[in-house]
Amino acid sequence: MLRIVMDGAGDILPEWSEEYGIDVIPVNILFGEKSYLQGVEIDNEGFYKMVDEYRKVPKTSQPSPHQFVEFYRKIAQKGDTILSIHITAKLSGTYASAVAAAQEVKDEFNVIPIDSALGSLGIGLLCREARKLERAGRSLDEIIRYIENVKYRARTTLTLDTLEYARMSGRVKTLQAALASALNIKPIAVLRDGDLNMTERVRTRKAALSRVIEIPKEEFKDTPVVLAALHARDPKSGEALLEEAKKHFNYKEAMMSDLAIAVAANLGPGTVGLIVYPFESTA
Numbered sequence: 001m002l003r004i005v006m007d008g009a010g011d012i013l014p015e016w017s018e019e020y021g022i023d024v025i026p027v028n029i030l031f032g033e034k035s036y037l038q039g040v041e042i043d044n045e046g047f048y049k050m051v052d053e054y055r056k057v058p059k060t061s062q063p064s065p066h067q068f069v070e071f072y073r074k075i076a077q078k079g080d081t082i083l084s085i086h087i088t089a090k091l092s093g094t095y096a097s098a099v100a101a102a103q104e105v106k107d108e109f110n111v112i113p114i115d116s117a118l119g120s121l122g123i124g125l126l127c128r129e130a131r132k133l134e135r136a137g138r139s140l141d142e143i144i145r146y147i148e149n150v151k152y153r154a155r156t157t158l159t160l161d162t163l164e165y166a167r168m169s170g171r172v173k174t175l176q177a178a179l180a181s182a183l184n185i186k187p188i189a190v191l192r193d194g195d196l197n198m199t200e201r202v203r204t205r206k207a208a209l210s211r212v213i214e215i216p217k218e219e220f221k222d223t224p225v226v227l228a229a230l231h232a233r234d235p236k237s238g239e240a241l242l243e244e245a246k247k248h249f250n251y252k253e254a255m256m257s258d259l260a261i262a263v264a265a266n267l268g269p270g271t272v273g274l275i276v277y278p279f280e281s282t283a
Contacts, residue, residue: 001080002134006093008038009262012124015029019095020131025071026094027262030059038261047261053154060262068101081110088194089115117151117194121228121257125277154277159208161270198273216276224279227251232259233269241272253278
């Protein structure tokens with residue numbers, strides 16, 4: 001049986017877990033001396049409330065190889081194949097943990113760790129399409145080739161509403177130039193080929209949201225795509241961004257998702273973004 005695993009730095013729509021058989025290994029959220037499993041012991045709103053109360057951004061850490069081993073044994077049966085698809089290795093050690101765990105359980109499961117080169121709902125879309133391909137009768141090799149091809153063509157563009165979380169966390173190196181400038185700067189960050197880089201700085205929220213749409217539009221033009229809006233504790237802005245993006249793209253499907261805690265911890269509430277994912281029929 002083919003099992004599909006992703007980590008908590010990725011996002012899926014609530015119904016996808018059951019509908020497409022996607023298992024999510026949680027990220028560790030560290031508040032002081034206490035550790036919480038994302039989505040198990042702390043949800044998004046609980047996370048934001050703790051930050052508001054303590055005025056500190058928690059540290060996040062990838063699942064350890066031991067946690068991966070235990071998770072694989074929990075969700076799979078001996079002899080199963082596990083596609084283990086994870087946040088870009090350029091931003092996290094999660095993929096490396098999965099590789100180490102795969103070696104440890106090689107006599108139990110055929111684990112295939114994959115560096116998605118993506119984050120958030122980009123990972124979820126890879127997992128969903130992998131399942132759809134399997135159900136359409138595609139071979140494991142064909143599924144892996146699809147993932148390796150499409151992951152470098154998807155684009156994620158984000159803008160932050162506040163630099164305070166990035167300042168407190170200190171982990172988003174690409175934002176250091178913005179942090180050193182005026183506080184009202186709205187940075188634009190693009191995830192491309194696994195790297196998150198600040199590409200522009202604009203003065204207003206309105207201009208930033210426009211650029212979040214314009215930057216991927218310049219690349220995709222009229223190519224059929226799936227649109228996914230992302231937001232951190234700001235569904236109103238996420239919905240508005242998605243509705244505006246629909247006017248500019250040849251979209252075949254559109255959706256919206258909360259931004260995973262592991263990402264929002266470093267970018268902050270009010271962060272919104274757009275994933276533009278190439279549409280391909282899996283029939």
